Amino acid sequence: AQSVTQLDSHVSVSEGTPVLLRCNYSSSYSPSLFWYVQHPNKGLQLLLKYTSAATLVKGINGFEAEFKKSETSFHLTKPSAHMSDAAEYFCVVSARNSGNTPLVFGKGTRLSVIA
Amino acid sequence: GAVVSQHPSRVICKSGTSVKIECRSLDFQATTMFWYRQFPKKSLMLMATSNEGSKATYEQGVEKDKFLINHASLTLSTLTVTSAHPEDSSFYICSAGLAGRSGANVLTFGAGSRLTVL
Numbered sequence: 001a002q003s004v005t006q007l008d009s010h011v012s013v014s015e016g017t018p019v020l021l022r023c024n025y026s027s028s029y030s031p032s033l034f035w036y037v038q039h040p041n042k043g044l045q046l047l048l049k050y051t052s053a054a055t056l057v058k059g060i061n062g063f064e065a066e067f068k069k070s071e072t073s074f075h076l077t078k079p080s081a082h083m084s085d086a087a088e089y090f091c092v093v094s095a096r097n098s099g100n101t102p103l104v105f106g107k108g109t110r111l112s113v114i115a
Numbered sequence: 116g117a118v119v120s121q122h123p124s125r126v127i128c129k130s131g132t133s134v135k136i137e138c139r140s141l142d143f144q145a146t147t148m149f150w151y152r153q154f155p156k157k158s159l160m161l162m163a164t165s166n167e168g169s170k171a172t173y174e175q176g177v178e179k180d181k182f183l184i185n186h187a188s189l190t191l192s193t194l195t196v197t198s199a200h201p202e203d204s205s206f207y208i209c210s211a212g213l214a215g216r217s218g219a220n221v222l223t224f225g226a227g228s229r230l231t232v233l
Contacts, residue, residue, distance in 0.1 A: 036224075043121075043208060043226035044159075090158065102149045103210075103222060105159045 002027045002093045004074075006106035014114045019063075019078040021109045023091030026072065032094035033074045034103065035065055039087045047089075050074060061085070086113045117143050119211050121225030128199055129233055136194045136228045138165075138209030144189035145211035149222070150182075153206040162207075165192040199232040206230075 007022040025031055035047040048059025055067040065076045074091060091106040118141040128134050138148055146167045151159040163184050164172040171184035181203075183195040192211075196203050206229050212222035 041229070044210075044224040046223075102161050102164060104161075105151075107158045 002104050004091045004093050004106040006091050006109045008109050010110045012112040013081045016080050019081045021076040021089050023074045024072050025093050034092040035076050036090045037087050081113045083113050117223040119223045119225040121209055121228055125229045127231045130200055133197045138192045138225055140190045140211045148192040148211040150194050151208045201232045204232045
């Protein structure tokens, strides 16, 4: 079975400082990994995805994540936080390694950005 | 890009009534759609996989008679919460996707439907 563990339920940073949201995964095969963002009372938006290509993945809004197989990690980073980044972030792994399959979500990390 | 539309975005109903939530793929055909439930301040839990033209596949612990799923066409799946009770109040999200060129799925999510049962 596939699973993800988001190590922090809440992260608070000051505006303009770096963001690090940690995620470790468990998978019985080469995983597809994603980060989604959810703003309050909104749906989910895909930030970036890793699908066995480049290990450093660049996403939208300046976010990026690095797939490290040796550490089974897929941490999300951003050099400089913006107030609009405050949201819930989910690390996600594909449930099966085939086609159109459901996703397994981590418990989420709430990012707060302090002015 | 792929767009998934979900309706209604918010619904309030009385206990004992049934509520239908629609999930539409607007610019692509989705043979498979997924229904998730999100409790307040919690992660998303997969409820069921909706397959066009066949019965839905429910995850363990999800009552199929309570949460009726119909995937009548390649662009529409519906979730009906039957005889709703306050504990059914939640945020329901559907998703659908296309297999990517790399073979990995990329799912697009609807904006979600917040159900409040009084």
